[in-house]
Amino acid sequence: MSNIMNSLYNMRILDDLARKETAIHKIHPLVKLLTTVSYLTVVVSFGKYDIGGLLPLLIYPSMVFALAELPVKPIFMRILLVSPFMIGIGILNPFFDHQIYLLGGKEISRGWITFLSILIKSGLTVTAALLLIATTGMDRLAGALRMLKIPRVFVLQLLLTYRYISVLMEEVARTLRAYSLRAPEQKGVHRSAWGSLAGQLILRTFDRAQRIYEAMCLRGFTGEYHTGGFKEIRVWELAYLAGWVLFFAAARIYNIPMVIGSLITGVIR
Amino acid sequence: MSHHKLEAKDLHYSYPDDHEAVNGMSFCIYHGESVGIIGANGAGKSTLLMLLMGVLFPSQGEVCVGDVHVTKKTLSMIRQRLGMVFQDPDDQLFMSTVYDDVAFGPRNYKLDEKEVEKRVLHALELVGILHLKDRAPFKLSGGEKRAAAIASVLSMQPDILLMDEPTAALDPKSRRRVMELLTSFKHTKIITSHDLDMIFEICDRTIVIKNGEIAADGTTSEILVNAELMDKCGLEVPLALQNCPVCGIKKG
Numbered sequence: 051m052s053n054i055m056n057s058l059y060n061m062r063i064l065d066d067l068a069r070k071e072t073a074i075h076k077i078h079p080l081v082k083l084l085t086t087v088s089y090l091t092v093v094v095s096f097g098k099y100d101i102g103g104l105l106p107l108l109i110y111p112s113m114v115f116a117l118a119e120l121p122v123k124p125i126f127m128r129i130l131l132v133s134p135f136m137i138g139i140g141i142l143n144p145f146f147d148h149q150i151y152l153l154g155g156k157e158i159s160r161g162w163i164t165f166l167s168i169l170i171k172s173g174l175t176v177t178a179a180l181l182l183i184a185t186t187g188m189d190r191l192a193g194a195l196r197m198l199k200i201p202r203v204f205v206l207q208l209l210l211t212y213r214y215i216s217v218l219m220e221e222v223a224r225t226l227r228a229y230s231l232r233a234p235e236q237k238g239v240h241r242s243a244w245g246s247l248a249g250q251l252i253l254r255t256f257d258r259a260q261r262i263y264e265a266m267c268l269r270g271f272t273g274e275y276h277t278g279g280f281k282e283i284r285v286w287e288l289a290y291l292a293g294w295v296l297f298f299a300a301a302r303i304y305n306i307p308m309v310i311g312s313l314i315t316g317v318i319r
Numbered sequence: 320m321s322h323h324k325l326e327a328k329d330l331h332y333s334y335p336d337d338h339e340a341v342n343g344m345s346f347c348i349y350h351g352e353s354v355g356i357i358g359a360n361g362a363g364k365s366t367l368l369m370l371l372m373g374v375l376f377p378s379q380g381e382v383c384v385g386d387v388h389v390t391k392k393t394l395s396m397i398r399q400r401l402g403m404v405f406q407d408p409d410d411q412l413f414m415s416t417v418y419d420d421v422a423f424g425p426r427n428y429k430l431d432e433k434e435v436e437k438r439v440l441h442a443l444e445l446v447g448i449l450h451l452k453d454r455a456p457f458k459l460s461g462g463e464k465r466a467a468a469i470a471s472v473l474s475m476q477p478d479i480l481l482m483d484e485p486t487a488a489l490d491p492k493s494r495r496r497v498m499e500l501l502t503s504f505k506h507t508k509i510i511t512s513h514d515l516d517m518i519f520e521i522c523d524r525t526i527v528i529k530n531g532e533i534a535a536d537g538t539t540s541e542i543l544v545n546a547e548l549m550d551k552c553g554l555e556v557p558l559a560l561q562n563c564p565v566c567g568i569k570k571g
């Protein structure tokens with residue numbers, strides 16, 4: 051059962067990472083949010099056969115990883131976590147799209163190309179979102195969303211869901227620990243106990259969520275989530291935003307690998 | 320200072336499964352009093368505190384803070400004046416750092432960030448966990464969590480402090496510190512506990528609860544020495560008042 055406790059700790063790693071103090075972490079949350087949104091927009095806007103054009107966009111996540119000093123492994127694990135969904139969405143393409151596509155002299159079904167582009171796109175978008183959370187933290191992110199005048203209920207919903215996941219996980223971990231201590235011989239949970247365990251779990255998490263909510267109300271919570279004041283956006287932060295947006299736009303409009311390629315071949319000629 | 324008065328009039332409460340947890344309690348607590356609420360497990364202490372805070376609403380009877388009845392409408396006003404520390408600190412800590420957690424209350428009252436910081440640091444220092452301010456609450460030990468929970472209420476500077484078993488799970492030094500803290504808190508305080516020695520030291524008045532009813536209400540020094548009453552309510556005379564187990568010299 052220790053692996054469950056471990057994954058619980060790991061789950062909060064995004065919160066931990068968000069508390070670092072690198073240059074990226076210090077950037078105003080709103081700036082990071084807008085950068086991420088424009089990144090997502092550009093990634094998603096690429097055509098389904100356009101893999102080459104996507105490649106320059108890898109630069110953004112790599113830069114953030116490096117500058118924010120984030121460990122690659124735990125974030126990569128989280129991307130793997132959603133990979134079944136990505137594969138599930140894309141896997142039928144090779145079967146339906148049989149057109150032939152020439153890639154470096156080889157014939158490939160176009161379906162594989164679209165499958166690959168779905169994988170890359172979803173990988174990039176999920177990475178960007180995770181990086182945003184890992185460099186900003188959910189609380190400050192919520193503050194940024196509120197600055198964009200996103201309605202309070204939506205932001206609150208997001209935040210409480212995020213908190214609720216950890217509440218649920220904690221209850222799961224505790225229940226399983228209690229179970230395994232009194233059933234040392236078993237691997238996993240015997241199926242005769244599944245029903246009552248799951249039922250207990252739901253009731254207990256409801257109860258716990260209710261009490262946490264009450265505790266919040268007791269401390270003056272009225273539906274608005276205050277995360278402390280934000281500093282003014284500074285000029286270099288605007289430059290950060292502008293720089294990336296320009297880069298994304300350029301990557302969208304020009305096929306950068308092709309441009310570089312033709313530049314080089316031009317020089318050689 | 321009648322506005323700090325806390326009055327319960329014939330309170331009744333049953334949980335949704337028809338379990339009668341509070342069964343006709345009436346008392347009045349005045350400004351500056353420190354009141355201990357004691358009783359066996361399941362006597363209804365926590366439920367009573369919830370009723371006083373307006374987390375639960377009585378099925379019969381009413382609670383008044385000052386001259387204001389606790390109803391859904393007056394709740395936000397009442398809660399600015401009352402602070403409550405829960406029995407289980409896990410219920411109370413939900414932000415991602417201890418600092419943010421302690422700042423949660425003051426921020427909700429729209430204090431500016433300077434003032435919030437001042438209050439948070441002060442509260443953390445009072446309970447002696449300033450060094451933990453950047454840690455995640457779920458990674459603390461039981462006693463550290465409790466200290467954080469107490470700080471999160473102190474930072475709101477309530478007029479009336481309600482505490483559900485504040486010294487449970489604390490090591491002797493931390494217990495001592497919490498007790499000193501409580502003694503230095505000059506406003507009204509209501510403390511439930513099984514730590515009768517603490518009640519004996521801190522509270523002038525004690526209310527004994529048995530099966531959801533008030534079994535006794537009077538000065539602490541009279542109630543806690545009443546062995547017969549204590550025994551009847553599933554309690555016992557505080558250790559400090561019992562005979563010394565080593566030399567057998569009778570105290571008190």
Ligand SMILES: Nc1ncnc2c1ncn2[C@@H]1O[C@H](COP(=O)(O)OP(=O)(O)OP(=O)(O)O)[C@@H](O)[C@H]1O
Binds near residue numbers: 336340406
């Ligand atoms: N959520 C609930 N639903 C139903 N019954 C409850 C619930 N919570 C408590 N009770 C019952 O109400 C009674 C009073 O509970 P309460 O929590 O107030 O006891 P307590 O005096 O605080 O005990 P302890 O010293 O163990 O903390 C108990 O008999 C308990 O079984």
Ligand SMILES: [Mg+2]
Binds near residue numbers: 364365366406483
């Ligand atoms: Mg209790």
